[in-house]
Amino acid sequence: xxxxxxxxxxxxxxxxxxxxxxxxxxxxxxxxxxxxxxxxxxxxxxxxxxxxxxxxxxxxxxxxxxxxxxxxxxxxxxxxxxxxxxxxxxxxxxxxxxxxxxxxxxxxxxxxxxxxxxxxxxxxxxxxxxxxxxxxxxxxxxxxxxxxxxxxxxxxxxxxxxxxxxxxxxxxxxxxxxxxxxxxxxxxxxxxxxxxxxxxxxxxxxxxxxxxxxxxxxxxxxxxxxxxxxxxxxxxxxxxxxxxxxxxxxxxxxxxxxxxxxxxxxxxxxxxxx
Numbered sequence: 331x332x333x334x335x336x337x338x339x340x341x342x343x344x345x346x347x348x349x350x351x352x353x354x355x356x357x358x359x360x361x362x363x364x365x366x367x368x369x370x371x372x373x374x375x376x377x378x379x380x381x382x383x384x385x386x387x388x389x390x391x392x393x394x395x396x397x398x399x400x401x402x403x404x405x406x407x408x409x410x411x412x413x414x415x416x417x418x419x420x421x422x423x424x425x426x427x428x429x430x431x432x433x434x435x436x437x438x439x440x441x442x443x444x445x446x447x448x449x450x451x452x453x454x455x456x457x458x459x460x461x462x463x464x465x466x467x468x469x470x471x472x473x474x475x476x477x478x479x480x481x482x483x484x485x486x487x488x489x490x491x492x493x494x495x496x497x498x499x500x501x502x503x504x505x506x507x508x509x510x511x512x513x514x515x516x517x518x519x520x521x522x523x524x525x526x527x528x529x530x531x532x533x534x535x536x537x538x539x540x541x542x543x544x545x546x547x548x549x550x551x552x553x554x555x556x557x558x559x560x561x562x563x564x565x566x567x568x569x570x571x572x573x574x575x576x577x578x579x580x581x582x583x584x585x586x587x588x589x590x591x592x593x594x595x596x597x598x599x600x601x602x603x604x
Contacts, residue, residue, distance in 0.1 A: 333551050337380070341547045344414065345375045349576045349603050351423075352410040357591040357599075359406075359427035361435070365574035365586035367407030369511040369544070370478060373569055374411045376550045377476065386416035389443050395473050396462050398447045400455020401480035401509060402436035409433050409442070417444035453486030455479055456506060460492045463504040463564075474557070476505045482514030485523045490535070493564075497536025502558040506537075506566045509544065511573040513584050529568060537566045544569030576603050 348371055356364050378384070382395045399408045406426060413423040418433075422442065426433040432441045436450030447458050459477040466473055483489055496504055510528070512519045519525055529539045538559035542549040550569070559565040573587070574580030577599060591599055 331552075331555050333548055333555070337551075338547045341372075341375055341379060344379055345372050346576075346603065348375060348410050348414055350600055351414070352407060353577070353591065353599055353603065354596065355410065355423055355426055356406060357593060357596045358424075360590045361406055361427060362588055362590055363403040363406070364589070364591065365511075365513070365580055365583065366401060366480070366509075367404040367410075368575045368577060368580065369571040369573045370401070370404050370407055370509045371411070371576070372545045372547065373478060373507055373509065373550065373571075374407060376547060376554060377478075378411050378415045380551065381554045382476070383473065384444075386443070389417075393471070393473050396446050396459075396475045397444075398449060398455045398459050398462075398475070398477045399437055400449055400459075400477050400483060401452070402448075402450030402455075404480075404509075405433075405435060405437050405450075408437065412442070412444045415444075418442050452480065452483035453488040455483070456489050456496075457492040459504060459506070460496050460501065463496070463501050464499065466503055467499075467501065474503045474505060476507065479506055479508045480514070481508060481510045481512060481519050481525060482522075484508065484525055484528075485514075493532065493535045493537065496564045500536075500562040501564045502560070502562050504564040505557055506564070508566065508568050509571050510568050511571040511575075513573045513582070513587065515587055517584065532566045532568075536563060538563040539566050539568065541568045541570065544571035545575055578602055578604075 385391045425431040439448045459475045463475040580586040
């Protein structure tokens, strides 16, 4: 498997444009959870612009891979990627959060093209993804199910119940990606409920595990292009990320789970994005 420099540069440029569009939309809509979206954008770009078997012009494409944003509070990040990928229009994105908009604070199934599940109640994404993957297995379909999860929702019992069952059932068409930015709603993960040794917990549940830099496209693609990680095991990718990635004054700051961008700070913020 060869990952070209041209592909890496293309994805980097796309991620930069998406961060700029995201910040502009977030400012206009006064949205929250900005840091949560920024930590996941590189992962979303790799998936939607290189990995997922999808067709924006054929939404009922039966063999499409399914993607669930379990960390539904990062919905605007997903909507921005969907707009750049051609699932929704830039006009729809511009109306995010306004009266009568179909794009609301958390993804709602059927509200817009490309939204495969209603999410936001943390701990539900992996169980729903397991159900989809099991249906595909039983129907002998070849599509895969990807779930992007937060580290905070790994405090939830429903997450681990689904993880144990997925390992038991050998669901190698199921891929969980954990946005491990190490900050959750009320503090740092290690202080709220320490998950370490994190990888070992997943291995004990019979998952194949890889840890990556969630902002290094070569690292991300090196794993995503070789799925499943192991035959007869579900795959979990622990992506080490930075909350607020790409905006220096937001990086690794708990408050950007809640703050919004003031209009007077927009131009300065856009200039600082890297």
